[in-house]
Amino acid sequence: MSIYNFSAGPAVIPTQVRARIKDEFDCYGQTQTSVMEISHRGADFIALAKQAKTDIIQLMDIPLDYEVLFLQGGASLQFSMLPLNLLNGKNQASYALTGQWSQKAITEAKRYAKVNICTDSTANKFTDVADTSTWDIANDNAFVHCCPNETIAGLEFDGVPNTSVPIVADMSSNILSKKIKVSNYDVIYATAQKNMGIAGLTIVIIKKSLIGLAGNNTPALLNYKNYADNDSMFNTPSTFSWYVSGLIFDWIKQNGGVEAIEQRNKQKAILLYSAIDNLGLYSNPVNPKYRSKMNVPFLLSDDKLNAVFLEKSHQAGLLALKGHKAVGGMRASIYNAMPLEGVQALVDFMVDFEKQYG
Ligand SMILES: *Cc1c(COP(=O)(O)O)cnc(C)c1O
Numbered sequence: 422m423s424i425y426n427f428s429a430g431p432a433v434i435p436t437q438v439r440a441r442i443k444d445e446f447d448c449y450g451q452t453q454t455s456v457m458e459i460s461h462r463g464a465d466f467i468a469l470a471k472q473a474k475t476d477i478i479q480l481m482d483i484p485l486d487y488e489v490l491f492l493q494g495g496a497s498l499q500f501s502m503l504p505l506n507l508l509n510g511k512n513q514a515s516y517a518l519t520g521q522w523s524q525k526a527i528t529e530a531k532r533y534a535k536v537n538i539c540t541d542s543t544a545n546k547f548t549d550v551a552d553t554s555t556w557d558i559a560n561d562n563a564f565v566h567c568c569p570n571e572t573i574a575g576l577e578f579d580g581v582p583n584t585s586v587p588i589v590a591d592m593s594s595n596i597l598s599k600k601i602k603v604s605n606y607d608v609i610y611a612t613a614q615k616n617m618g619i620a621g622l623t624i625v626i627i628k629k630s631l632i633g634l635a636g637n638n639t640p641a642l643l644n645y646k647n648y649a650d651n652d653s654m655f656n657t658p659s660t661f662s663w664y665v666s667g668l669i670f671d672w673i674k675q676n677g678g679v680e681a682i683e684q685r686n687k688q689k690a691i692l693l694y695s696a697i698d699n700l701g702l703y704s705n706p707v708n709p710k711y712r713s714k715m716n717v718p719f720l721l722s723d724d725k726l727n728a729v730f731l732e733k734s735h736q737a738g739l740l741a742l743k744g745h746k747a748v749g750g751m752r753a754s755i756y757n758a759m760p761l762e763g764v765q766a767l768v769d770f771m772v773d774f775e776k777q778y779g
Contacts, residue, residue, distance in 0.1 A: 425763035428741035473667035500529035520571025553580030570595035621662035720750035
């Protein structure tokens with residue numbers, strides 16, 4: 422029986438990448454040791470680190486005036502680092518409130534600045550988002566923050582606000598899932614364990630002109646400049662996580678790059694949402710225009726069926742479908758590494774389940 426892991430994060434790793442980790446585990450290249458055991462200052466690790474950076478720059482077509490930083494602390498640490506580094510003497514920042522993750526970013530930002538909510542999706546329970554052209558952002562705000570894929574409610578949008586202030590985006594759960602025009606943003610950040618690796622690594626893609634603005638009281642480890650000046654090795658980086666992300670970038674390259682991945686992700690999402698919409702037992706409340714292609718929550722028409730759905734799906738090799746407690750029901754995360762066959766297996770299961778219990 423094939424096993425398919427729909428976990429929201431840490432999430433599925435491509436089969437080929439897991440196999441390669443296993444192959445190389447005891448002896449990385451010519452090192453005669455594991456990649457876990459080599460110095461981050463040695464030639465072998467530096468070569469690996471540089472290659473990963475070159476690959477993500479190529480895959481995302483990152484312009485030359487951006488720096489790519491390999492950090493720790495998860496996306497959650499960025500909720501603090503962003504205001505610490507970008508306020509630049511200003512005392513206000515704009516935040517789009519479109520889901521649970523942008524809410525968490527706002528909670529942290531309030532420690533440092535007055536937060537202006539430029540759009541608010543709480544009234545529709547994070548199932549919809551106002552067109553970005555209507556977001557209300559004053560020019561004296563230091564930056565505007567948004568989360569273009571809200572992992573919990575499954576809300577995804579492509580628009581960017583029309584503003585002169587720097588635009589910051591938390592793309593933790595949809596980075597590398599589709600073509601993104603990096604120059605539309607001033608900072609893009611993402612934690613690795615959703616769509617590009619394992620926990621322990623956070624990638625920050627930042628306009629070079631925004632590096633070096635942190636105040637003197639900023640802790641050294643929270644200052645982007647220290648990482649930018651030291652190839653992200655100001656202190657010991659999360660070497661194994663960096664290695665795994667490098668393997669994933671390579672896997673994306675081998676599989677046709679981001680364009681090909683995007684096509685597969687579209688197919689997968691169409692397949693699953695069509696089943697949700699066309700079968701009688703399932704529903705998804707998100708505005709169809711803004712349904713996430715990565716995280717697909719769905720409710721069963723009778724909550725009493727949730728437990729049996731989870732039990733039977735698990736028995737069928739379809740893992741980690743339990744929805745987030747804030748939404749209930751189920752959630753299927755169908756990141757890059759989820760093959761079309763996995764989504765097909767889920768849809769087949771949903772059809773059978775409805776026949777039996779619907
Ligand atoms: C998972 C996630 C986070 C939090 O990541 P951590 O690595 O746990 O800090 C933040 N934002 C989004 C959109 C996420 O999906």
